[in-house]
Amino acid sequence: MADTEIRLEIVTPDSTVYSEVVEHVVVPTANGRIDLYENHAPLIDRLNPSDIKVVKDGKTEYLAVGAGFVEVYAKKVSIITDQAIIVDEDNHEEIEAAIKRAEVALDEGRESNIDEAQMQLLEAAAKFERARKLAKGKVR
Secondary structure (H helix, E strand, O other), X not given: OOOOOEEEEEEOOOOEEEEEEEOEEEEEEOOEEEEEOOOOOOEEEEEOOEEEEEEEOOEEEEXXXXXXXXXXXXXXXXXXXXXXXXXXXXXXXXXHHHHHHHHHHHHHHHHOOOOXXXXXXXXXXXXXXXXXXXXXXXXX
16 A cells, blocks of 8 residues: 555445545546545535546556535545446446436436426436446546
């Protein structure tokens, strides 16, 4: 492990998806992508659906996340999100199929009489699936 360490925890309504000590993490926020190291200034921000870059033991891995919040204190980053997945466990065919399903549901939602809250859920699902694809493309 590097000289600097920070605990990263990613929690969804269903489970703790990730809980590890890492060197640093790059998080997509409403104010741009933020590279977080140990002893970062305290921060609370809105999390955008996208990919998260995690560097641990000199190796880089990516996770896809949905909308949520990020909270940072000296040696801990907490992410609370509606969806999260470690993309190394994904395959391209599953991701493409999920994107198509999300886009079809979104198109059908636009053509029907569903309310705004349901449309936002469909849009969030589509964004999350695109984030999975983006993050998987970064895994080599």
